Amino acid sequence: xxxxxxxxxxxxxxxxxxxxxxxxxxxxxxxxxxxxxxxxxxxxxxxxxxxxxxxxxxxxxxxxxxxxxxxxxxxxxxxxxxxxxxxxxxxxxxxxxxxxxxxxxxxxxxxxxxxxxxxxxxxxxxxxxxxxxxxxxxxxxxxxxxxxxxxxxxxxxxxxxxxxxxxxxxxxxxxxxxxxxxx
Numbered sequence: 015x016x017x018x019x020x021x022x023x024x025x026x027x028x029x030x031x032x033x034x035x036x037x038x039x040x041x042x043x044x045x046x047x048x049x050x051x052x053x054x055x056x057x058x059x060x061x062x063x064x065x066x067x068x069x070x071x072x073x074x075x076x077x078x079x080x081x082x083x084x085x086x087x088x089x090x091x092x093x094x095x096x097x098x099x100x101x102x103x104x105x106x107x108x109x110x111x112x113x114x115x116x117x118x119x120x121x122x123x124x125x126x127x128x129x130x131x132x133x134x135x136x137x138x139x140x141x142x143x144x145x146x147x148x149x150x151x152x153x154x155x156x157x158x159x160x161x162x163x164x165x166x167x168x169x170x171x172x173x174x175x176x177x178x179x180x181x182x183x184x185x186x187x188x189x190x191x192x193x194x195x196x197x
Contacts, residue, residue, distance in 0.1 A: 021105040024154040028190035050140040053080040056172040081138030092131040
């Protein structure tokens with residue numbers, strides 16, 4: 015897969031040294047000539063939702079580190095367009111954003127599950143031509159996003175499972191050490 019579109023997964027090359035993207039999988043939500051925008055799917059943030067928003071009581075949903083840009087903002091992906099309006103469809107049954115008031119209401123009433131929504135602090139962004147340059151430098155491996163990978167049950171295994179999902183030569187990459195000089 016060479017063309018990046020909304021729904022593309024960027025899987026970091028095993029030797030990518032950038033600490034923001036080390037062994038990460040990024041879902042691209044928007045890709046235009048002016049730039050690209052997405053979320054790191056597999057980096058758990060050090061606080062839960064109710065620690066970031068004190069009025070949520072015991073709603074301890076996990077929050078993921080979406081990326082190094084605007085880490086003072088909260089975003090979400092969801093699978094419930096039937097109860098959250100205004101979201102933008104990324105792939106079939108996966109939406110980015112929507113009415114946060116509806117989300118808060120659904121959370122406090124217990125009408126949405128952790129399997130239906132993911133929260134991200136910050137996002138990953140690329141300026142015009144920046145992502146294309148990183149792809150040319152082979153910093154990223156592109157893959158078609160799927161519900162199974164985007165809402166992976168164990169995000170600690172997502173990087174490996176995304177490569178295994180691609181099969182062939184990519185499945186060998188899961189065994190590469192983070193720093194081959196340490197072997």
